[in-house]
Amino acid sequence: MTGLARFERRARELLDPVHYDFFAGGAGDEVALADNEEAFGRLALLPRILRDTTGGSTAVTLLGDACEMPIFVSPTAFHRLAHPGGERATARATAAAGTVLVTGTAATTPVADVVAEAREIREDATVWFQLYLQPDPEVTAALVRRAERAGCTALVVTADSPVFGRRGRDDRNGFHDLPPGLYAENMRDLPGGADRVRPIEMSGAFTWEHLDRLRARTDLPIVVKGVLHPEDARLALRHGVDAVLVSNHGGRQLDVAPATVDALPAVAEAVRGRIPVLLDGGIRSGADAVMALALGATAVGVGRPVLWGLAAGGEKGVGEVLELLRDELVHTMALCGAASPGDLTGDLVTRRGAPR
Numbered sequence: 372m373t374g375l376a377r378f379e380r381r382a383r384e385l386l387d388p389v390h391y392d393f394f395a396g397g398a399g400d401e402v403a404l405a406d407n408e409e410a411f412g413r414l415a416l417l418p419r420i421l422r423d424t425t426g427g428s429t430a431v432t433l434l435g436d437a438c439e440m441p442i443f444v445s446p447t448a449f450h451r452l453a454h455p456g457g458e459r460a461t462a463r464a465t466a467a468a469g470t471v472l473v474t475g476t477a478a479t480t481p482v483a484d485v486v487a488e489a490r491e492i493r494e495d496a497t498v499w500f501q502l503y504l505q506p507d508p509e510v511t512a513a514l515v516r517r518a519e520r521a522g523c524t525a526l527v528v529t530a531d532s533p534v535f536g537r538r539g540r541d542d543r544n545g546f547h548d549l550p551p552g553l554y555a556e557n558m559r560d561l562p563g564g565a566d567r568v569r570p571i572e573m574s575g576a577f578t579w580e581h582l583d584r585l586r587a588r589t590d591l592p593i594v595v596k597g598v599l600h601p602e603d604a605r606l607a608l609r610h611g612v613d614a615v616l617v618s619n620h621g622g623r624q625l626d627v628a629p630a631t632v633d634a635l636p637a638v639a640e641a642v643r644g645r646i647p648v649l650l651d652g653g654i655r656s657g658a659d660a661v662m663a664l665a666l667g668a669t670a671v672g673v674g675r676p677v678l679w680g681l682a683a684g685g686e687k688g689v690g691e692v693l694e695l696l697r698d699e700l701v702h703t704m705a706l707c708g709a710a711s712p713g714d715l716t717g718d719l720v721t722r723r724g725a726p727r
């Protein structure tokens with residue numbers, strides 16, 4: 372077994388099957404979940420030859436933060452359900468890999484502790500905060516303040532969850548709550564709920580106006596997560612958003628959403644280089660990352676691969692997953708004649724079975 376599959380298999384062996392299903396599962400018939408990965412399999416890379424790639428680099432700058440590779444850790448809930456080290460272990464390994472960790476509202480470790488842990492490994496470690504806007508604006512404001520005070524350098528606002536996706540595996544398994552002792556720690560001691568952990572609320576009432584209000588309240592760059600329609604990318608630009616993240620929530624929200632790599636070109640076309648376009652969903656190898664970068668992404672996020680590394684081996688496991696992806700990325704870039712991420716252009720991507 373090659374690559375990341377080894378980590379997933381190990382995670383499945385080690386995890387409670389109910390928790391494995393929570394991490395692995397998607398919405399409905401898991402159409403989008405499967406398509407995210409399959410869509411990369413429908414693509415091929417058309418390499419360029421005889422280009423000097425020695426002395427190349429995988430480094431990128433993301434919203435002002437230096438990043439050693441264009442692969443970051445997308446926000447996923449409940450890391451302490453995967454491994455006792457939880458988000459602390461993920462933070463240490465991600466900092467060691469020199470890339471961005473997106474922690475968030477559903478972390479089982481407080482954001483301040485996540486940032487502190489990352490900075491213990493590397494003083495300039497980058498942590499961003501994924502925000503679920505909450506119906507009570509005071510609660511949202513408190514979460515933002517918490518992220519700012521912790522030292523997060525961007526907010527990632529998840530906009531694809533007006534309602535919580537219907538996850539058949541969780542319904543069948545009766546998994547709806549964290550086990551005793553685990554909590555969404557960032558929801559603790561918020562306005563109107565001192566000494567308790569508030570539930571994370573999803574709401575369909577949010578609009579671009581709420582993003583304007585957030586924009587007015589914080590100096591942090593804002594990433595909108597869950598953009599699939601090019602018109603929403605244009606709206607994001609109009610509302611002063613700093614980056615868009617093309618995502619279908621790992622197939623956990625709208626089951627019939629397109630694969631993210633299929634949605635990417637139209638979004639990149641709408642954005643026309645004015646702000647970074649990020650992507651997550653189905654990235655399982657360095658070659659997948661290369662394809663998405665060539666199609667217009669500035670960087671790509673990984674969700675489940677990090678959870679599998681965490682479950683399989685805590686900090687060490689996450690480190691191995693990120694190093695494997697980095698190694699594959701470097702190797703694939705060299706084979707394509709690309710010395711840096713900027714050399715990855717759309718002409719390198721073709722449909723499998725139909726070379727140009």
Ligand SMILES: Cc1cc2nc3c(=O)[nH]c(=O)nc-3n(C[C@H](O)[C@H](O)[C@H](O)COP(=O)(O)O)c2cc1C
Nearest residue numbers: 394445446447448477529620621652653673674675
């Ligand atoms: C178990 C799990 C929990 C997640 N929790 C969140 C979350 O709290 N907030 C969020 O914006 N996205 C969440 N996501 C979506 C991820 O940020 C990301 O979009 C997705 O996992 C990317 O797809 P991949 O798992 O194929 O890499 C979650 C995904 C998984 C698998």
Ligand SMILES: O=C(O)C(=O)c1ccccc1
Nearest residue numbers: 448476477532571620623
């Ligand atoms: O599972 C998820 O995808 C997710 O986004 C989430 C959000 C809040 C609590 C638990 C999970």
